[in-house]
Amino acid sequence: MARIGIIGSSGRMGHALMQALDESRHDPAGGTDRGEDPAALADRSDALVDFSAPQALEANLHAAIGAGIPIVIGTTGLEESHHAAIDRAAQAVPVLQTGNTSLGVTLLAHLVYEAASRLGPDWDIEIVEMHHRMKVDAPSGTALLLGHAAAKGRGIDLDANSERGRDGHTGTRAEGAIGFAALRGGTVAGEHAVILAGERERITLTHSAEDRAIFAHGALKAAEWLIGKSAGRYTMQQVLGL
Structure with a gap:
């Protein structure tokens, strides 16, 4: 069992992720949302899943780095500066960023x-x-x-x-x-x-x-797959072995 923390837990995808965690064999580490410190969540998690907002990305990456744990990023609307921040974070921890976790x-x-x-x-x-x-x-x-x-x-x-x-x-x-x-x-x-x-x-x-649950289950599979990996930037294709 892995302890997986959800960033953006009160959003549409956050609710789907929390439900998917309840249905899975994993241990929910809890969630965090706007205005809350993701570092505390990271400290009690084995991996983070982030479906929050682009403006929160840097703080979420720092939380993952501080705890030394992987992070799955499903937040959309990212710009070049966000991808540069992800590249920097991937030098310290495993990071998987994708426009779709299905x-x-x-x-x-x-x-x-x-x-x-x-x-x-x-x-x-x-x-x-x-x-x-x-x-x-x-x-x-x-x-x-x-x-x-x-x-x-x-x-x-x-x-x-x-x-x-x-x-x-x-x-x-x-x-x-x-x-x-x-x-x-x-x-x-x-x-x-x-x-x-x-x-x-x-x-x-x-x-x-047909249901947001498909994105939630895919994100949890990716988070589980990332645990134990070396620092680097990974893809959903690698999760499926493509």
């Missing part, structure tokens, strides 16, 4: 990489995602994860080759571009489709999240 999405990203690496730039790639009305960032962390998988398969930089927010007279589609479309409404937990459109044929790879 095991199914992890496998989907692998399939997207394989498809993009085998099909030429004449196959257009579009990523469509839909989430509940309360989601504040777009594209979703999962959509970006899938975009990075496609870009890696193509051997290109995603930021330099993505198209977002098309409106008005945009001109023709740039060859090799990876397009994003974000839909918001209702209580959708998460829908993602990666479309590879070629001449007279089309491949669509999709994933539907």
Whole structure:
């Protein structure tokens, strides 16, 4: 049994994680939220799972480093400065950061990489995602994860080759571009489709999240897997052995 602490325990994912812990063989170390010190939680935990907010990331990383324990980061909306902080933390403790902790999405990203690496730039790639009305960032962390998988398969930089927010007279589609479309409404937990459109044929790879529990169980699996690992930055693909 592992003692796993939840950062952001009062949020949507926090509640799902606390429930998943209750259903698991692990020992809940408790949770912490906005305005609370994560260091105390880290001191009584074997691993931390963070689904809080980007502005809390640095304090959460410091808590993990101070306690010498691994941390799983599922917080989305991260910027380059956050990733730089994660890289620094990974020199001291095991860190796994991902836009989606679902095991199914992890496998989907692998399939997207394989498809993009085998099909030429004449196959257009579009990523469509839909989430509940309360989601504040777009594209979703999962959509970006899938975009990075496609870009890696193509051997290109995603930021330099993505198209977002098309409106008005945009001109023709740039060859090799990876397009994003974000839909918001209702209580959708998460829908993602990666479309590879070629001449007279089309491949669509999709994933539907029916309950947030899938992200919670995946995050707990990742936290358990990280325990005992050496310092470094890890991925969900490694958790699945891909």
